[in-house]
Amino acid sequence: MMDIDAILEQMRPRLDTHGLDSRIIRSHLGDCPWRVYLFSEVDSTNTRLKEMAKVGSPAGTVLVADRQTGGRGRLGRSFLSPGGVGVYLSALIRPDCAPTALMHLTCAVAVAMCDAVENAFGFRPGIKWTNDLVSRGRKLAGILTELVTQPGQTAAIVGIGINCCQQLPDFDPEIRDFAGSLSMISGTDVDRARVAAAMVKALYRMDETLLSGKDAMLEAYRRDCVTLGKEVALLRDGEIRRGYAWGIGSDGALLVSFPDGHTEAVQSGEVSVRGLYGYL
Ligand code: BTN
Secondary structure, three states: OOOHHHHHHHHOOOOOOOOOOHHHHHHOOOOOOOEEEEEEEEOOHHHHHHHHHHOOOOOOEEEEEEEEOOOEOHHHOEOOOOOOOEEEEEEEEOOOOOHHHHOOHHHHHHHHHHHHHHHHHOOOOEEEOOOEEEEOOEEEEEEEEEEEEEOOEEEEEEEEEEEOOOOHHHOOOOOOOOEOOHHHHHOOOOOHHHHHHHHHHHHHHHHHOOOOOHHHHHHHHHHHEOOOOEEEEEEEOOEEEEEEEEEEOOOOOEEEEOOOOOEEEEOOOOOEEEEOOEOO
């Protein structure tokens, strides 16, 4: 198994980072003590950070990439991660609890990312359950949280990919109808270093209150969640079922009632949720 330095050396920026600059990221971090490593290109910041977690990287290690060649999304999907336009970021946390006490982690990351965007741009995105940041009906960011199994310790990788500088023609045709960027929504040029720093600071604050502030976080999640109060289509194993999404459980499950009157707590990782009239 490689040690931490060998993993970092493999990813050292050899190529252009399209102006994304680690010194500028650091200059915006204030007193946040987390360590940020910037790379021009990696396969997946989540995959790399998982390797580093396994060989003992400390909590608060953050990897940021200008682009990813093998970006990963939920449900085994790939996540397109072109250079110069987005921030692809993974952070390692080591909460003092059993992995089973972290069912709400993805919700906490989503609320933290809404905070980060609001702090940096003055508008608050919504959350499409469970892990997409959306605004004006378009997806701005996706979140992939992964647990790392280590004896006697809980470690988690929280990975976020956020669209920053794209305009509509920059998106691949297959996602153009429902993808958006911070620049499109704010109508301004976007400094990715500032976005990355805002994300790191929000994740640091999230980590501090992850266990003690769960109830308040879930209240914020329920306010931000645009899926609530909507008819939804649940896609699982090729089967589509329609229901009404009315709540979020204490573990982050989506509470859905069905036409026959029964209710189910739908766990993320199991299903894909769509509105009946489009992406939301
Ligand atoms: C999704 O939309 O399904 C989740 C996308 C998560 C993408 C981020 S980009 C940084 C980190 N590295 C990855 O490979 N995935 C996450």
